[in-house]
Amino acid sequence: DVKVTQSSRYLVKRTGEKVFLECVQDMDHENMFWYRQDPGLGLRLIYFSYDVKMKEKGDIPEGYSVSREKKERFSLILESASTNQTSMYLCASSTPGSSYEQYFGPGTRLTVT
Amino acid sequence: KQEVTQIPAALSVPEGENLVLNCSFTDSAIYNLQWFRQDPGKGLTSLLLIQSSQREQTSGRLNASLDKSSGRSTLYIAASQPGDSATYLCAAVGAQKLVFGQGTRLTINP
Numbered sequence: 001d002v003k004v005t006q007s008s009r010y011l012v013k014r015t016g017e018k019v020f021l022e023c024v025q026d027m028d029h030e031n032m033f034w035y036r037q038d039p040g041l042g043l044r045l046i047y048f049s050y051d052v053k054m055k056e057k058g059d060i061p062e063g064y065s066v067s068r069e070k071k072e073r074f075s076l077i078l079e080s081a082s083t084n085q086t087s088m089y090l091c092a093s094s095t096p097g098s099s100y101e102q103y104f105g106p107g108t109r110l111t112v113t
Numbered sequence: 114k115q116e117v118t119q120i121p122a123a124l125s126v127p128e129g130e131n132l133v134l135n136c137s138f139t140d141s142a143i144y145n146l147q148w149f150r151q152d153p154g155k156g157l158t159s160l161l162l163i164q165s166s167q168r169e170q171t172s173g174r175l176n177a178s179l180d181k182s183s184g185r186s187t188l189y190i191a192a193s194q195p196g197d198s199a200t201y202l203c204a205a206v207g208a209q210k211l212v213f214g215q216g217t218r219l220t221i222n223p
Contacts, residue, residue, distance in 0.1 A: 004156075031209055043202075043213045050209065058210070090156055099145050099164050100206050104157040 003027070004105035006091055012111045019078040021108050023091030031094045032074035033102070034058075034066065036087040043090065049074055081112045115140045117205050119214035127222050128195060134188040134217045136203035141181045144206045148177050148188050151200045151216070160201075161188070193221045 007022035023032065033048040035058075045058030047066040055066050063085060067075045074093075078085055091105040116139045126132055136146070145164045149157040161170045161177040163186065169178040176189040186203055200218045204211040 033210075042215045045210060048210065088154075092157075094209070099162060100209055101145070101147060101159060101162045102204075102206075102211055103159060104149075106156040107154075109154070 004091055004093055004103050006089075006105040006108050008108050009106060010109050010111075012113065013078075013081050014113055015082060017078075017081050017112075019081050019110070019112075021076040021078075021089055021091075021110070023074045023076070023093075023105055024072055025074075025093040025103070026072065027093065027095070027103075028071065029093035029095040029103075030071075031100070032068065033092040033094075034064075034074065034076045035090045035092065036060070037090055037107075038087050046076065083112050086110060086112045115143075115205055115207060115212040117203060117212050117214040119201075119203060119217050121217060122215065123218040123220075125220040125222060126193060128193060130193050131189065131191050132193055132219075134190070134201050134203075134219070136186040136188070136214055138184045138186075138205045138212075140205070140207065141184055142207060143181065146177075146179050146186045147204045147206060147211065148175075148186075149202045149204065151202060153200075157202065190219075195221045195223050197221050 004025045034046045035043045049055045049068045065077045089108045092102045094100045094102045148160045163179040174191040179186045200216045202216040204213045
């Protein structure tokens with residue numbers, strides 16, 4: 001079974017802090033994604049990566065950056081956390097070999113105070 | 114731009130009933146259609162994936178259909194159980210990225 005893990009289930013940070021969210025997948029998937037999920041707004045794509053060191057902006061990249069130094073690991077970085085970045089963050093991975101079926105991690109509930 | 118809509122937003126039914134969740138999408142040029150389940154505060158669990166060349170997929174009590182020409186997919190749940198209570202999301206896949214619907218919050222009453 002595909003396994004996608006995220007570094008923290010819950011995280012509380014202060015405004016202005018630099019925040020790192022990590023995602024690791026164990027199935028050698030080429031594609032990895034970061035979403036945020038908010039009530040009433042659904043899931044929105046922040047960034048995705050289709051190969052090591054490759055990244056593309058999603059629908060809401062402002063205030064975020066990403067890093068993919070190894071195929072299995074995709075990091076989301078909040079350069080200077082703000083209260084409007086309080087949200088559920090979800091990581092996912094997929095591969096063309098499985099028709100781009102996406103597999104999700106358990107999510108990180110981030111609260112910025 | 115692809116838009117995905119799920120109706121109804123919420124559904125409450127007694128245990129044992131068969132039910133249908135609906136998903137519609139505006140751009141028929143999709144690669145596949147994926148259904149997910151999400152429990153409160155948790156991540157998404159993939160239920161079924163229907164490739165664009167397929168009409169339906171089945172897994173246990175779940176059956177998902179896809180009609181690209183009309184831009185519709187349905188998720189059929191047979192003999193519903195309280196453990197089926199969750200939010201169900203559909204997503205249209207095109208050019209590697211998914212576009213999600215807002216979900217249907219399903220409650221099965223014992």
